[in-house]
Amino acid sequence: MTEEEANIALDVIVKNFLSVNSVLVDDLNELLDKREETDSWKRRIIRETCAYVEAVCNSFRELGIIADNLYGPEEMRKNFSSNELDSIRRDRMGAADRIKGNIRVGHKCANSAKSKTDFGSEGWEWTQKLISKRDSLMHPKSPACIAITDAEWEGIEAAIKWIIDEVFAPYRGMNEALKAESKK
DSSP, X not given: OOHHHHHHHHHHHHHHHHHHHXXXXXXXXXXXXXXXXXXXXXXXXXXXXXXXXXXXXXXXXXXXXXXXXXXXXXXXXXXXXXXXXXXXXTOSOOHHHHHHXXXXXXXXXXXXXXXXXXXTSHHHHHHHHHXXXXXXXXXXXXXXXXXXXXXXXXXXXXXXXXXXXXXXHHHHHHHHHHHHHXXX
């Protein structure tokens, strides 16, 4: 891939991300504006949040694919861990590991070294439960799969806030870098 082809691909990724982002943010905001304390509403917000997180993380993955094509496997191995490369290439991993890897790829593509996600935190622990709950909502096998306890909801609600902030950290890093570059 030439640098010109990479720039064209980057433009497509950004345009697609902004379009998808706009629709998914509107969906989330509509749900949040009509907040209900029903299990039905909670299930919808879980599904919408996970769709949104997956869309953002997919844009990181696409950035990683461009880097992979532009720089080649040897250079990628110098800069990305094997788990991060697996998340770019989607080598048989679960949603939580894929999201984790793609957030790390996003940080590296953004060169946002100062904004690192703490995957040892309670926020990540609850985010994994959020993703697991989304999976059981999408593939229910029993009534327990679609039930949401009050205690579970408290943690999931905190996870929603945490993960949305974390998936945007690399974009904030990119934005800061672009602002600094434009001042030169």
